Amino acid sequence: MDPGNPTDNLFTTPEPPPARRPICEKCSRPNPVCLCQTLPSQPIATxxxxxxxxxPHEAHHKLSTVPVLSKCLLNSTTVITRRLRRGLSSLLDQSPPAIYLFPPTPSSPALTLSELPSSLDPLRSTTPVLIVFDGTWKHAKEMVSASEGFLSKFATRVCLDYDGSVSGGSIYDSELILRKEPCGGCVSTMEAVARVLRVLEPNGMDIERKLIEVLREMVSLQAQYLKPIKPRPKLSKKGKAKEKDMAAKGDDSEPLGL
Incomplete structure (x- = not known):
């Protein structure tokens, strides 16, 4: 090979791609955040x-609790879709008495979790079915809206207690939150399922305790790899107007209040 010939560089052996992080075979999580010591030795029967x-967008999100929840519960199935309809789940195609979790709207009221025990008679006569939607809150709202025509035939809407006037927590101020929640009382899919199973199952308190223990450990491990975001101080309306005016004039000095 002639070192002075630039065409020889075309045949240079490419560098190998970076090695993937080792993944635990049991819990399917990267080794540094492995949950095997916390997961139940056998999936919990309910x-x-x-x-x-x-x-679909959530299926590969590293902070999704669904893969962990599926490993904790024996009788859970996951359907990847934007809209529930016939043909996606043989269980739901039978139109069983069911509940689905989501906050109410003016057109779609919901029972609160505290009201649920008095409404369980149809569920007690058969196998209870709990339907939960997992995605960002925007996506989940779209999924529920698209699925309500199908669900209205057999499912009742249920919600956890929440406060829309209060900002939701984040991983930095709660040991159970992986991502910023939109308002007070909003929780991850895993925590929501734990809260509802406490009411539906005879040993619900034990199931809830175990699921919350796993979630708490998941959040604790993940928090070690997230850098806290320093919030930007809020500007008054007057300060914002001044900042815009300075930017328009090309003033590079630091605005007051920052």
């Missing part, structure tokens, strides 16, 4: 059948 409707 009378309730849990159907998780998983948004």
């Amino acid at each position: 009378k309730t059948q849990i159907v998780i409707v998983h948004h």
